[in-house]
Amino acid sequence: ATKRTVRRKTTPKTRQPPTLTSPDKLLFPDDGIDKRELADYYATVMDWLLPEIANRPLSVVRCPGGIGAQCFFQKHATPGFELVSRVPIEESDGGTEDYLVAEDAASVMELVQFNSIEFHPWGTHIDDIERCDRLVFDLDPDAAVAWKDVVAAARQLRGYLQQAGLESFVRTSGGKGLHLVVPLAPAAPWERARAFAEAVAEATREADPLRYVATASKKLRRGRIFIDWLRNGRGATSVASFSARARPGAPVAMPLRWEELGKVASGHAFDIRNAQARLKRLKSHPWAGIERIRQTLSA
Ligand code: ATP
Ligand code: MN
Numbered sequence: 373a374t375k376r377t378v379r380r381k382t383t384p385k386t387r388q389p390p391t392l393t394s395p396d397k398l399l400f401p402d403d404g405i406d407k408r409e410l411a412d413y414y415a416t417v418m419d420w421l422l423p424e425i426a427n428r429p430l431s432v433v434r435c436p437g438g439i440g441a442q443c444f445f446q447k448h449a450t451p452g453f454e455l456v457s458r459v460p461i462e463e464s465d466g467g468t469e470d471y472l473v474a475e476d477a478a479s480v481m482e483l484v485q486f487n488s489i490e491f492h493p494w495g496t497h498i499d500d501i502e503r504c505d506r507l508v509f510d511l512d513p514d515a516a517v518a519w520k521d522v523v524a525a526a527r528q529l530r531g532y533l534q535q536a537g538l539e540s541f542v543r544t545s546g547g548k549g550l551h552l553v554v555p556l557a558p559a560a561p562w563e564r565a566r567a568f569a570e571a572v573a574e575a576t577r578e579a580d581p582l583r584y585v586a587t588a589s590k591k592l593r594r595g596r597i598f599i600d601w602l603r604n605g606r607g608a609t610s611v612a613s614f615s616a617r618a619r620p621g622a623p624v625a626m627p628l629r630w631e632e633l634g635k636v637a638s639g640h641a642f643d644i645r646n647a648q649a650r651l652k653r654l655k656s657h658p659w660a661g662i663e664r665i666r667q668t669l670s671a
């Protein structure tokens with residue numbers, strides 16, 4: 373593996389979170405949620421969010437004018453960041469680009485200061501970028517699919533993964549669906565991760581073609597759930613657990629215990645306001661133990 377140099381403009385001692393400018397700017401105008409409230413949310417969940425994104429290449433959704441104006445998905449480092457680190461990554465076209473890396477709370481808060489609402493890491497760490505340490509199966513239901521059928525799909529997919537010897541973890545996406553996350557330790561080469569994810573999605577579709585599709589076509593999806601396995605390629609991203617979404621209501625992607633899934637009403641049941649109460653009630657992380665799991669894909 374290539375040894376990568378992370379580039380930082382500051383030393384650890386000087387890393388203070390930046391001053392929040394325009395704290396009253398309404399990022400979610402219909403909900404009356406301003407930049408200060410978003411920053412307070414991220415400060416509250418920081419210890420839960422950081423392990424999800426730290427030392428992974430990171431893309432962000434930035435909305436300088438709030439979610440009612442133009443937002444953009446930022447993959448590459450741009451000038452201006454003092455606390456966010458940069459890591460050079462070779463892209464498929466042969467070029468090399470600097471990617472964003474958040475290493476600590478100060479860098480996350482700098483991203484928020486730059487109006488980042490969503491955090492989307494790669495399924496890999498920067499010290500081992502050619503291998504995947506988290507598979508993501510993204511369940512994308514067509515609007516006509518009832519929520520209980522999305523829940524049933526998640527449970528069915530969990531069962532298939534168990535048959536392959538793999539434990540999985542579930543979260544709401546903060547949008548329409550659910551994500552199943554499969555930790556891989558040791559990590560697997562991207563080619564294998566991608567091929568495995570596609571095979572699982574295809575087998576699931578074959579078992580119940582009235583319910584599932586495994587290709588991105590919107591036409592085929594009518595009334596069905598797309599098992600989006602395309603999150604599992606080198607350079608693909610998925611929203612991080614605890615990330616807010618740039619959508620009305622300020623929903624968040626929320627990790628769940630499998631036993632809780634039946635009590636959750638939708639993919640956007642949690643938002644930055646009710647998430648904090650939930651996290652206070654929890655005795656441990658809903659995915660507790662995920663970092664200790666040893667499981668991988670056989671060749
Ligand atoms: P939902 O439950 O509503 O589907 P989701 O987060 O799963 O929520 P998707 O549209 O299924 O949303 O997934 C899109 C994924 O594609 C995101 O998770 C993101 O990481 C990735 N992505 C890659 N490029 C972009 C982009 N330009 N804009 C938005 N997302 C992008
Ligand atoms: Mn999705």
Ligand code: MN
Nearest residue numbers: 510511512600
């Ligand atoms: Mn998707």
